[in-house]
Amino acid sequence: MRTRIVTAAPGEGPWPALGGLAGLLMDGGIVAIPTETVYGLAVNLRDEAAVRRLEQVRGRAADGAATVHMADPEMLAREVRALPLAARKLAARFWPGPLTLVVSDRHGRPTGYRVPDVAVTRALLRATDCRVGAVAAAPAGGPPAVTAEDVSAQFDGVIDAVLDAGPCRHGAPSSVVRVFPGGDVEVLADGVLPTDLIRETTARTILFVCSGNRCRSPLAAAMATQLLARRQGVDELELLAAGYRVESAGTGCLRGEPATAEAEAVAAARGLDLGAHRARPLTISILERADEVFVMTARHRGSIVEFAPDAAERIRPLDRRGRDIPDPFGHGPAAYEKIAKVIHAALQSRLDDL
Numbered sequence: 001m002r003t004r005i006v007t008a009a010p011g012e013g014p015w016p017a018l019g020g021l022a023g024l025l026m027d028g029g030i031v032a033i034p035t036e037t038v039y040g041l042a043v044n045l046r047d048e049a050a051v052r053r054l055e056q057v058r059g060r061a062a063d064g065a066a067t068v069h070m071a072d073p074e075m076l077a078r079e080v081r082a083l084p085l086a087a088r089k090l091a092a093r094f095w096p097g098p099l100t101l102v103v104s105d106r107h108g109r110p111t112g113y114r115v116p117d118v119a120v121t122r123a124l125l126r127a128t129d130c131r132v133g134a135v136a137a138a139p140a141g142g143p144p145a146v147t148a149e150d151v152s153a154q155f156d157g158v159i160d161a162v163l164d165a166g167p168c169r170h171g172a173p174s175s176v177v178r179v180f181p182g183g184d185v186e187v188l189a190d191g192v193l194p195t196d197l198i199r200e201t202t203a204r205t206i207l208f209v210c211s212g213n214r215c216r217s218p219l220a221a222a223m224a225t226q227l228l229a230r231r232q233g234v235d236e237l238e239l240l241a242a243g244y245r246v247e248s249a250g251t252g253c254l255r256g257e258p259a260t261a262e263a264e265a266v267a268a269a270r271g272l273d274l275g276a277h278r279a280r281p282l283t284i285s286i287l288e289r290a291d292e293v294f295v296m297t298a299r300h301r302g303s304i305v306e307f308a309p310d311a312a313e314r315i316r317p318l319d320r321r322g323r324d325i326p327d328p329f330g331h332g333p334a335a336y337e338k339i340a341k342v343i344h345a346a347l348q349s350r351l352d353d354l
Contacts (some may be wrong), residue, residue, distance in 0.1 A: 003156050005148065010034065010165035011119045018120070021161055022127035029160035030054055033069070033124065034149045035116035036169040037098045037192060038144035040134030041159060042069065047130075052182050059139055059160050060186035066133030067100050071125035076113055081106050081146040085291055086202040088177040091115075092249050093201050096122065097169055098192035102178035110178065120165050136173065177202075183291070196241070203245040206354070207290035208318070209300055213250030213279035215263040215329055215336065216296050220318060220343050221248040222272040227351055247290070249282035251303050256280075260329065262336040270340070285310050294350065297324040318346045320353075 006017045011045035025031050025042060026052040033042045041057065043050040045066060054066070070076065074097040076083065080103055083091075086105050096102075096117035114134075116122060125132055137145040137155065145151040148164035167322075175191035177198055185202045187195050197273040206224060225246045229236040232244070238248070259267075259274040267274045287293065287308050293315040295301045307313045319325060326344055328335035 001157050001160075003152065003159055004161040005152070005164055006161060007119045007148075007164045009237070009301050013119070013123060014118055016190035018124050018127050021124055021133050021163060022129075024160055025128050027130060028053075029056060031117075032145070032148070032155065032159060033121050033134060034118050034148070034160040034163060034165040034168060035098075035114070035174075036096075036118055037116075037172060037174045038146055038168055039137040039148070040067075041080050041155070041163075042070070042132050042134040043132040044128075051133075054135065057155065058249040059137060061096075063083055066135050069116060069121075069125055069134050071122040072214060073115050073116070075115075076101075079105055079111070082181070084179050084181060084183045086183050086185050086217070089289060089338050090177060090179070094193065098174040100174045100176040100189075100191075100203060102176060102188065104181055107176065109268075112176065114174065115170075118165055122162065124163065124280050130332070135201050139249065144173065179308050180330055194262045199243065202352075203240055205245040205247060206290070207286065207288045207293045208246075208248045208295075209250075209251060209282055209304065210296045211250055211252050211292060211300070211327060212257070212329065213248055213253040213281075214257055215260050216325060216327065216339065216343065217339055218274055218277045218279075219251065219263055219267060219272075219329060220294065220347065222267055222274060222277075223247050223340075223344055224347050226270075226272060227347055231351065247286065248279050249286050251300055253279040253281055260336075262328070262333050266336045266340040270344075284308060290314065292354065294317070294318040296327075297326075298322070318343065320346065320349050 008015045025044050031042050032039050043054050073091050095115040100112045100114050102110050102112045115179045137151050148162050151162050171191045174193045175193040176189035178186045178188050181242045195237040210221040213256045225236050228244050229239050234242045257279040259277045266272045301315050328339045
C-alpha cells in the first residue's frame with residue numbers, strides 16, 4: 001500500500017485535490033490532516049471498520065478518544081442538546097484554534113470537539129459528508145507528528161493519505177478542557193493555551209445593572225467583590241484567579257461618568273474604593289458573557305429582556321423577594337446609606353445561592 005501525499009498551501013485556495021481526500025475519508029480511509037497544533041489521523045466516525053483500523057494503526061484504542069473535528073464553531077450546535085455558558089465562552093474566544101472542548105453530546109456522553117485553525121483542513125472538513133474524528137498522529141507512547149515528514153516516517157504505507165500543509169504552527173498539543181453540564185470547568189490536559197487564560201475566560205461572571213451605572217450597580221459590584229473574596233479566602237485582586245468576575249453596567253447611562261460623590265462616600269465607609277469607576281452602557285457583548293445578571297428593579301429587567309430575550313433566564317432581581325431597590329440619586333447622603341444597607345443585605349442572600 002502506498003500512502004498518497006497531497007500538498008496544499010495552508011491558507012490559500014482553491015484546493016482541487018480536496019474532493020478526492022473527502023471521498024477517501026467517507027469511504028473508510030485514514031487521512032493525516034494538519035492542524036495548528038499537531039497532525040492528526042482522521043477517519044469517518046460512522047464507519048466502524050475505519051475506527052477499528054485506526055486503533056490498529058496507532059496501537060491503542062481510538063474509540064471514545066477520537067476528537068470530533070468541525071469546519072466551523074456553529075456546527076457544535078448539531079452535536080449537543082445544551083451548551084453551558086462556560087463552553088460557549090471558550091468556543092467564542094478560542095475557535096478556530098488550539099482548544100479541544102469536551103462537553104456532553106446529545107446522548108449525554110462526554111465528547112471532545114475541535115475547530116482547527118488551518119483553512120485547508122477546514123475546507124476538507126466542509127467537503128466531507130460525514131462525522132470526522134481524529135487522534136494525534138503518534139504511535140503508542142511516541143511524540144505527535146508536527147510535519148508531514150513526521151507522519152510519513154511513522155505511518156507510511158499504513159494510512160491512505162497525508163494532507164501536507166507544512167509544519168504545524170504551534171508544534172504542541174491543544175489544551176483539553178471539559179465543561180460539565182452544570183458549568184464546572186476542568187482542564188484535562190495542558191497544551192498551547194495557558195491555564196490562567198482558560199480560567200480567566202471561564203470565570204463565573206456576575207453582572208449588576210441599574211440605570212446610570214453611577215451608584216447602585218457599582219456599589220453592588222464593589223460589595224460583591226469584597227464579599228466573594230472573603231468567602232473564597234483570597235485577596236480581591238485574586239478573585240478572577242479564584243473563578244469569579246464581577247461587573248456592572250447601566251441601561252441608560254453616559255459612558256465614562258464617575259460614581260456619584262455620595263456613592264463613593266458610602267463605599268469608602270465600608271473599605272471600598274469607587275474612585276476609578278466609570279459608567280458604561282449595557283451591551284449585548286457584556287450581557288452574553290454574564291452567568292448571572294442582577295437588576296435593581298423590574299423595569300430594568302423588562303428593558304433588558306426586550307432587546308435580549310435569550311438572556312431572560314439569567315436575569316433576576318437583586319432582592320430575592322423581587323422588591324425594587326430605588327435609585328438614591330439626588331436624595332442626599334442618608335438615602336445612599338439606606339440603599340447601601342439594602343444592597344449589602346440582598347447580596348448576602350444572593351451569594352448564598354451562588
